[in-house]
Amino acid sequence: MSKDTTLPDNARHTPISMDGNPTIDERANHCFGCGPANPQGLHLHFTTDTSNPQAITATCHFQLDRMHEGPPGHIHGGIVAALLDEAMSKLNRPLNVLAMTRHMEIDYLRPVPLYKPLVLIGRHLSRPAKADGTPGRKFFHQGEIQLPDGTVLARSKGLFIAIDEKLLAAGLAQTET
Numbered sequence: 345m346s347k348d349t350t351l352p353d354n355a356r357h358t359p360i361s362m363d364g365n366p367t368i369d370e371r372a373n374h375c376f377g378c379g380p381a382n383p384q385g386l387h388l389h390f391t392t393d394t395s396n397p398q399a400i401t402a403t404c405h406f407q408l409d410r411m412h413e414g415p416p417g418h419i420h421g422g423i424v425a426a427l428l429d430e431a432m433s434k435l436n437r438p439l440n441v442l443a444m445t446r447h448m449e450i451d452y453l454r455p456v457p458l459y460k461p462l463v464l465i466g467r468h469l470s471r472p473a474k475a476d477g478t479p480g481r482k483f484f485h486q487g488e489i490q491l492p493d494g495t496v497l498a499r500s501k502g503l504f505i506a507i508d509e510k511l512l513a514a515g516l517a518q519t520e521t
């Protein structure tokens with residue numbers, strides 16, 4: 345059965361731009377965290393710093409409004425998790441890997457305010473080698489949401505697993521062999 349391409353993107357399970365064989369970048373256009381084409385997305389824009397290959401970072405300056413409210417005046421905890429996940433995932437591209445979140449843990453240290461400029465930072469921590477010494481498929485990253493003065497409001501640690509791009513494009517996230 346062919347899809348109705350006359351409907352707007354937000355009325356269909358599969359957006360028009362994802363029909364056919366979209367590239368990973370085209371799919372990322374609809375990413376809830378950073379995709380410019382997602383009208384309900386967070387539209388986060390990151391700057392990556394790879395000057396120290398041992399400590400790659402991704403930084404985003406952002407501010408949210410009541411669309412994302414949880415506790416009165418503050419960001420919903422699930423959105424905090426999405427922000428941290430996004431910051432950590434942004435480290436995978438400069439590391440030249442396609443990877444998905446396998447595990448993440450979060451310390452909610454302070455309520456994260458709405459209507460205030462905030463800083464979101466991802467930091468690459470490590471990529472343990474396999475037993476034979478070759479590069480492993482596990483990437484450990486850290487994420488933080490900070491006030492502009494550096495006060496940390498929330499902190500995450502995440503495990504990302506490298507996956508095969510062809511399997512992701514097919515909608516089947518599986519690991520490298």
Ligand SMILES: CCCCCCCC(=O)SCCNC(=O)CCNC(=O)[C@H](O)C(C)(C)COP(=O)(O)OP(=O)(O)OC[C@H]1O[C@@H](n2cnc3c(N)ncnc32)[C@H](O)[C@@H]1OP(=O)(O)O
Nearest residue numbers: 429430433442443444445446447503505507512517518519
């Ligand atoms: C790709 C571009 C999009 C990026 C979007 C931004 C990031 C995201 O939000 S992704 C969306 C959320 N994530 C997902 O949907 C992923 C769903 N999960 C999966 O598809 C799979 O579990 C996948 C592909 C990540 C890993 O699959 P699989 O290889 O079977 O993993 P699995 O064997 O269970 O675990 C991998 C390793 O992690 C280890 N591991 C698992 N949990 C933990 C943990 N808590 N601590 C330490 N290690 C752990 C396992 O022991 C295993 O280690 P080893 O290889 O040494 O045995």
